[in-house]
Structure formats: structure tokens, C-alpha cells
Amino acid sequence: MTTTATEHLLRADGVTVRFGGLTALDDVGLQVAPGSVVGLIGPNGAGKTTLFNVLSGVLRPTAGTITWKGAPPPGRRTHHLARAGIARTFQGLNLFPMMTVLDNVVAGADRLATGGPFSLITGLGRHHRDERELRARALAALERFGVAEHAHRLPGTLPYGLQKQVALARACVSEPELLLLDEPASGLSGEQISALADQIRGFSQDMAVVLVEHHMDLVMQVCDHIVVLNFGRVISTGTPQEVQADPQVTAAYLGTPADTPGDVNGAAR
Ligand SMILES: Nc1ncnc2c1ncn2[C@@H]1O[C@H](COP(=O)(O)OP(=O)(O)OP(=O)(O)O)[C@@H](O)[C@H]1O
Ligand SMILES: [Mg+2]
Incomplete structure (x- = not known):
């Protein structure tokens, strides 16, 4: 080529x-x-x-x-x-262990939000509409990677292969x-x-x-x-x-x- x-x-x-x-x-x-x-x-x-x-x-x-x-x-x-x-996954999982699967993927969708990364943790500076939109996108990404049913669990409670899919969903949610x-x-x-x-x-x-x-x-x-x-x-x-x-x-x-x-x-x- x-x-x-x-x-x-x-x-x-x-x-x-x-x-x-x-x-x-x-x-x-x-x-x-x-x-x-x-x-x-x-x-x-x-x-x-x-x-x-x-x-x-x-x-x-x-x-x-x-x-x-x-x-x-x-x-x-x-x-x-x-x-x-540009999005990436990490050697190892690098998922946030104390955040749900859904919130991990919302973190990856932050590109589309107005509040910046600080708002991920605090929720400050992010509009309710943004919040709803981010969660909807994150859920759609979890669906695409076959892990939506685990959205409200902590990542560490899932088998390793599924955690890898969550990491892929987090990287791909920002398209x-x-x-x-x-x-x-x-x-x-x-x-x-x-x-x-x-x-x-x-x-x-x-x-x-x-x-x-x-x-x-x-x-x-x-x-x-x-x-x-x-x-x-x-x-x-x-x-x-x-x-x-x-x-x-x-x-x-x-x-x-x-x-x-x-x-x-x-x-x-
Ligand atoms: N922050 C750092 N400080 C000092 N040395 C580092 C740092 N990061 C990587 N290295 C060193 O740089 C070299 C390349 O490391 P790197 O992690 O990029 O290798 P890799 O090809 O990803 O290896 P692996 O297949 O084991 O993941 C190694 O000698 C490593 O010890
Ligand atoms: Mg390496």
C-alpha cells in the first residue's frame, strides 16, 4: 500500500x-x-x-x-x-476498581462532555443532559461489547475476559x-x-x-x-x-x- x-x-x-x-x-x-x-x-x-x-x-x-x-x-x-x-487500552486492565462497569465506560465517553475529567469524579460542571447522554452512550458501548448486563457491577467481580471487554468498551465509546x-x-x-x-x-x-x-x-x-x-x-x-x-x-x-x-x-x- x-x-x-x-x-x-x-x-x-x-x-x-x-x-x-x-x-x-x-x-x-x-x-x-x-x-x-x-x-x-x-x-x-x-x-x-x-x-x-x-x-x-x-x-x-x-x-x-x-x-x-x-x-x-x-x-x-x-x-x-x-x-x-485517539483512544487506548492499557497493558493490564487499568479499570477503576471502585467504579461500576458503567461509570468506567462513562469515563471513556468524557471526550463528548463539556465538564472535563474533573467532572467525572465530582459531577461538577457537567449538565444533566450531558450526563444522560454520556450514560446512554456508555450503555450502548457496553451492549456492543456484550457486557451491558454487568453495567452496575464492579469490574473486579467479572471474569477476566469480560473485564477486557469493558476496557475495550471504555476505549471505543469515544468513537x-x-x-x-x-x-x-x-x-x-x-x-x-x-x-x-x-x-x-x-x-x-x-x-x-x-x-x-x-x-x-x-x-x-x-x-x-x-x-x-x-x-x-x-x-x-x-x-x-x-x-x-x-x-x-x-x-x-x-x-x-x-x-x-x-x-x-x-x-x-
Ligand atoms: N518510566 C520508566 N522509567 C525508567 N525506565 C523505563 C520506564 N518505562 C519503561 N522503562 C524501560 O524502558 C524499556 C522499554 O520498556 P517498555 O515497557 O516500553 O517495553 P515493552 O516492549 O512494552 O515490554 P513488555 O513486552 O514487557 O511490555 C525497558 O527497559 C523498561 O524497563
Ligand atoms: Mg509493554
Whole structure:
């Protein structure tokens, strides 16, 4: 697929992140076209979540630029990003444990409210009409993800697979143009991962997706394009077939020299 710079929703160029003496990302570039599913893979500690934090604007890179629809990102706070059309899930669940499932998703719908994030907790500055509208949207999102019947429970009382669906509902309720998924398949059964593959394909009808994932079968099944990180550097990019055939990738996962033959499938975790 050939796209020009202006067709990209999101671009990262020359992104470097240092934490003290540790270089977590080193001159990383990435482009996400509308409606595409981009896989971001690499061994533990490669820098994938750090790149997500940069892409979602919550971490300012030491060097490099992020471009969202041809302009700098709109702000550093997640609600700024949500209003601009970027949503994410977190490695692990990151649901608010003392808020109901519904209120967790209302938190994700805040992009559409007038009161800002403070109003989530206090209710101050939010009109009753907004409140009703947000709850209706949140309930519709819970319906879409098959968890509406649990709207009034605390997330921790649900099975893990359902909690993952609540986290997806919270990310998607703001109808983002770009969805960043950080290890959505972790902790799921094979059957749940197959269902997730269908969901991710469905998402890409409406939005672009960047998928960080260790489950290689899922990545190879749903991604149009893959970027492979190792020790903070991009070591390979291409289609799933190209990346699977790249000896550098096998070597990174197996910790063996690049000329050792192997299969990247299932090599991680
Ligand atoms: N806030 C931080 N302060 C210091 N070092 C950090 C910080 N966040 C991440 N790192 C380090 O940066 C490197 C990249 O971490 P990151 O979490 O991005 O990896 P990852 O590819 O997401 O790994 P995993 O697959 O285990 O989730 C690691 O060496 C990690 O220890
Ligand atoms: Mg991570």
C-alpha cells in the first residue's frame, strides 16, 4: 500500500526516549494510515509500551516528532487525545476498581462532555443532559461489547475476559479514529483470542488500530503492516509475511544470531 505523508493519521519520526541512562526508544519511525491495522511487536522490554505512551501523547519524547493528521498532537492529557480521536487500552486492565462497569465506560465517553475529567469524579460542571447522554452512550458501548448486563457491577467481580471487554468498551465509546491496543489478548483463552481477532478486524472498518501483542498468530492474522522493535530500535518492518521471513526478527525473539533459521510464530512468551 502506497500512501503519501498527508494520508497518514499518525506519524512518528525519529522518536528517541531516554530514561536516565537507558535509551528505551532510539530513532523510531512509524506511520499509521486510516483504517489500517499496524502491529507493533518485539521482545519484552523492547520499547512497545513506551512508544504507545509517546503516540498517545502522555510521554514527551527526548527527541523526534509525532504528527496527528498533519499537525502536532493536541495535548498531553488523555482527555485531550480522546477529544482529538485517539483512544487506548492499557497493558493490564487499568479499570477503576471502585467504579461500576458503567461509570468506567462513562469515563471513556468524557471526550463528548463539556465538564472535563474533573467532572467525572465530582459531577461538577457537567449538565444533566450531558450526563444522560454520556450514560446512554456508555450503555450502548457496553451492549456492543456484550457486557451491558454487568453495567452496575464492579469490574473486579467479572471474569477476566469480560473485564477486557469493558476496557475495550471504555476505549471505543469515544468513537476514536485511532485505537491503540496494548496486549489485548494477554490472559485470554484461545477461543477468546479468535473472537478478539474478529473484533479487531471489525474495528478497522471504523478506525485505524495499532496493536501491541505477544500472540503472534493474532498479530499475523489481523495486521496489514508490522513494525518490529528490539532494544528500542526498529529492526524490521513489512507485511506479516515479510516480517516472519526476516531472520533479524527470528534472531531477536530467539536471542540467536540472525542467520539461524527459525519460526517467529509462538517464539514469544
Ligand atoms: N518510566 C520508566 N522509567 C525508567 N525506565 C523505563 C520506564 N518505562 C519503561 N522503562 C524501560 O524502558 C524499556 C522499554 O520498556 P517498555 O515497557 O516500553 O517495553 P515493552 O516492549 O512494552 O515490554 P513488555 O513486552 O514487557 O511490555 C525497558 O527497559 C523498561 O524497563
Ligand atoms: Mg509493554
